Amino acid sequence: xxxxxxxxxxxxxxxxxxxxxxxxxxxxxxxxxxxxxxxxxxxxxxxxxxxxxxxxxxxxxxxxxxxxxxxxxxxxxxxxxxxxxxxxxxxxxxxxxxxxxxxxxxxxxxxxxxxxxxxxxxxxxxxxxxxxxxxxxxxxxxxxxxxxxxxxxxxxxxxxxxxxxxxxxxxxxxxxxxxxxxxxxxxxxxxxxxxxxxxxxxxxxxxxxxxxxxxxxxxxxxxxxxxxxxxxxxxxxxxxxxxxxxxxxxxxxxxxxxxxxxxxxxxxxxxxxxxxxxxxxxxxxxxxxxxxxxxxxxxxxxxxxxxxxxxxxxxxxxxxxxxxxxxxxxxxxxxxxxxxxxxxxxxxxxxxxxxxx
Amino acid sequence: xxxxxxxxxxxxxxxxxxxxxxxxxxxxxxxxxxxxxxxxxxxxxxxxxxxxxxxxxxxxxxxxxxxxxxxxxxxxxxxxxxxxxxxxxxxxxxxxxxxxxxxxxxxxxxxxxxxxxxxxxxxxxxxxxxxxxxxxxxxxxxxxxxxxxxxxxxxxxxxxxxxxxxxxxxxxxxxxxxxxxxxxxxxxxxxxxxxxxxxxxxxxxxxxxxxxxxxxxxxxxxxxxxxxxxxxxxxxxxxxxxxxxxxxxxxxxxxxxxxxxxxxxxxxxxxxxxxxxxxxxxxxxxxxxxxxxxxxxxxxxxxxxxxxxxxxxxxxxxxxxxxxxxxxxx
Numbered sequence: 254x255x256x257x258x259x260x261x262x263x264x265x266x267x268x269x270x271x272x273x274x275x276x277x278x279x280x281x282x283x284x285x286x287x288x289x290x291x292x293x294x295x296x297x298x299x300x301x302x303x304x305x306x307x308x309x310x311x312x313x314x315x316x317x318x319x320x321x322x323x324x325x326x327x328x329x330x331x332x333x334x335x336x337x338x339x340x341x342x343x344x345x346x347x348x349x350x351x352x353x354x355x356x357x358x359x360x361x362x363x364x365x366x367x368x369x370x371x372x373x374x375x376x377x378x379x380x381x382x383x384x385x386x387x388x389x390x391x392x393x394x395x396x397x398x399x400x401x402x403x404x405x406x407x408x409x410x411x412x413x414x415x416x417x418x419x420x421x422x423x424x425x426x427x428x429x430x431x432x433x434x435x436x437x438x439x440x441x442x443x444x445x446x447x448x449x450x451x452x453x454x455x456x457x458x459x460x461x462x463x464x465x466x467x468x469x470x471x472x473x474x475x476x477x478x479x480x481x482x483x484x485x486x487x488x489x490x491x492x493x494x495x496x497x498x499x500x501x502x503x504x505x506x507x508x509x510x511x512x513x514x515x516x517x518x519x520x521x522x523x524x525x526x527x528x529x530x531x532x533x534x535x536x537x538x539x540x541x542x543x544x545x546x547x548x549x550x551x552x553x554x555x556x557x558x559x560x561x562x563x564x565x566x567x568x569x570x571x572x573x574x575x576x577x578x579x580x581x582x583x584x585x586x587x588x589x590x591x592x593x594x595x596x597x598x599x600x601x602x603x604x605x606x607x608x609x610x
Numbered sequence: 611x612x613x614x615x616x617x618x619x620x621x622x623x624x625x626x627x628x629x630x631x632x633x634x635x636x637x638x639x640x641x642x643x644x645x646x647x648x649x650x651x652x653x654x655x656x657x658x659x660x661x662x663x664x665x666x667x668x669x670x671x672x673x674x675x676x677x678x679x680x681x682x683x684x685x686x687x688x689x690x691x692x693x694x695x696x697x698x699x700x701x702x703x704x705x706x707x708x709x710x711x712x713x714x715x716x717x718x719x720x721x722x723x724x725x726x727x728x729x730x731x732x733x734x735x736x737x738x739x740x741x742x743x744x745x746x747x748x749x750x751x752x753x754x755x756x757x758x759x760x761x762x763x764x765x766x767x768x769x770x771x772x773x774x775x776x777x778x779x780x781x782x783x784x785x786x787x788x789x790x791x792x793x794x795x796x797x798x799x800x801x802x803x804x805x806x807x808x809x810x811x812x813x814x815x816x817x818x819x820x821x822x823x824x825x826x827x828x829x830x831x832x833x834x835x836x837x838x839x840x841x842x843x844x845x846x847x848x849x850x851x852x853x854x855x856x857x858x859x860x861x862x863x864x865x866x867x868x869x870x871x872x873x874x875x876x877x878x879x880x881x882x883x884x885x886x887x888x889x890x891x892x893x894x895x896x897x898x899x900x901x902x903x904x905x906x907x908x909x910x911x912x913x914x915x916x917x918x919x920x921x922x923x924x925x926x927x928x929x930x931x932x933x934x935x936x937x938x939x940x
Contacts, residue, residue, distance in 0.1 A: 504875025
């Protein structure tokens with residue numbers, strides 16, 4: 254087990270050890286232990302700018318926490334900053350192309366200023382990533398057995414034979430039939446859904462406590478999509494693993510996520526429990542986005558549209574980035590940017606509108 | 611009952627994907643035939659929308675390409691206004707003009723070196739619908755406005771537009787030849803939800819204004835439900851169910867349709883412990899015997915494994931190809 258052995262920030266963070274993280278709250282209570290669930294991941298004012306500190310912000314001031322075993326969905330349209338968030342957490346955005354600022358804490362310890370060598374051990378180890386396209390995420394010239402064994406041995410002290418056994422175990426866990434024989438197969442010999450299962454098995458190889466899944470089902474068919482989502486949710490529950498699920502599909506969010514963050518033009522528009530955000534969205538953008546999704550049995554003649562298009566991130570309007578498209582725009586929206594403010598139902602919404610019925 | 615505008619009878623399309631001749635002889639490998647479409651039948655009434663839904667490899671796009679004349683079918687018949695379509699041999703300018711297609715990827719379907727006016731105006735020239743340059747320019751501007759674009763956008767190139775705007779250009783181009791029948795192959799799959807809403811609204815408005823008939827193909831059931839009047843469900847080259855939208859979504863018949871509708875991620879079923887459809891679509895190169903769906907079907911019996919079910923008419927209209935339903939087991 255690799256834990257970031259880092260200088261602790263003097264701020265009082267309760268850090269549960271990873272063995273606690275594997276137990277559910279009732280199990281802990283049974284042991285008579287009272288543990289404040291420390292956030293597994295905490296982003297504070299995460300900002301990513303293109304080029305240098307004066308560049309356009311593709312992600313601007315994102316703050317949220319993720320608890321162990323929680324699935325946080327991140328939705329938004331192309332260019333909203335979803336994938337940038339995932340990449341920034343894994344520190345895949347490097348200067349001189351991007352400038353990242355703000356704090357990223359993993360299990361209480363800052364990882365945004367971690368040395369590259371230490372970060373390299375975290376990546377694929379405690380924090381793993383699942384990409385959108387399983388065909389490009391796998392190396393076509395190695396068997397999946399070779400890729401799994403290499404990843405396992407990179408992160409866990411195991412012999413080749415042990416790692417092989419572990420690889421078979423992982424492939425079984427993600428639901429690949431006749432796992433042992435499939436070890437010698439190449440990625441092209443798998444179907445799209447099976448390939449994505451292999452990618453998830455690879456992500457699990459280093460015993461991650463956090464998985465960042467960037468559009469994991471977008472390249473897959475509906476029936477396969479449901480299987481992969483169910484797999485991710487089960488893994489998260491069974492392993493107490495935090496999952497950041499990045500997608501443009503609200504339906505996927507509804508099925509899998511506990512909480513959801515809606516991004517617009519690189520800024521947080523709304524963040525809250527899934528049921529609240531989907532049923533009673535506060536932010537006009539979230540309202541428009543949810544209304545624009547065709548729903549079975551709705552019998553609408555025309556779908557409600559959000560007028561206009563998302564502004565370019567290098568030419569954001571002043572004030573609230575959504576104000577030129579908003580039907581309820583007020584004078585303050587044009588000049589001052591709203592911060593995420595608490596609303597009913599445990600939701601945060603970055604909007605100047607007062608709570609309305 | 612009006613006469614159907616489009617009729618498709620027993621349409622099949624096979625692809626020869628055999629290894630090269632030398633390999634076949636030396637390694638004694640047989641020919642391999644991929645049946646992308648296998649005996650598909652349907653009709654579309656004027657000004658109606660037939661939605662086709664199915665997973666990748668089920669033959670949706672092959673069907674669209676056959677109908678649009680981009681590839682000849684292997685067998686079967688396609689009729690437009692009662693007359694056989696002979697698009698591939700270029701002998702039928704009437705059907706060529708009347709049948710147009712909108713493709714999935716607006717980044718690939720527009721020539722990047724042509725201005726928008728060239729792309730949209732080309733059908734006008736090809737079919738002699740504009741007598742002079744000025745007339746063509748005026749018509750292009752009109753088409754762009756109809757598709758929700760600015761008339762001045764004609765001078766621009768595709769790269770200057772967003773995905774949603776490009777799809778509007780594709781719509782304008784498809785409308786240029788004043789078609790009656792539009793084949794839309796996943797027209798909004800590459801678009802964001804809010805953009806998708808705008809494009810779907812545009813297509814619906816145009817259908818009303820111009821009396822268009824649509825074949826609307828999508829893998830997204832909610833989009834199909836929104837757009838279609840009748841819905842066909844395809845599985846591995848077969849049309850397994852065809853029903854009016856209202857009936858199909860309320861009382862789906864075929865086990866595949868039922869599971870597909872259950873699997874649709876919906877905003878209402880929060881955190882549902884989903885019981886996903888087991889297994890995967892088999893390879894069309896090596897389809898199962900009997901009913902193509904039987905390995906994944908909870909109602910399959912020996913007959914399903916042996917004998918392929920044929921579409922049987924349903925009492926309320928439409929058809930379904932399933933032994934379990936024919937035998938009253940389901």
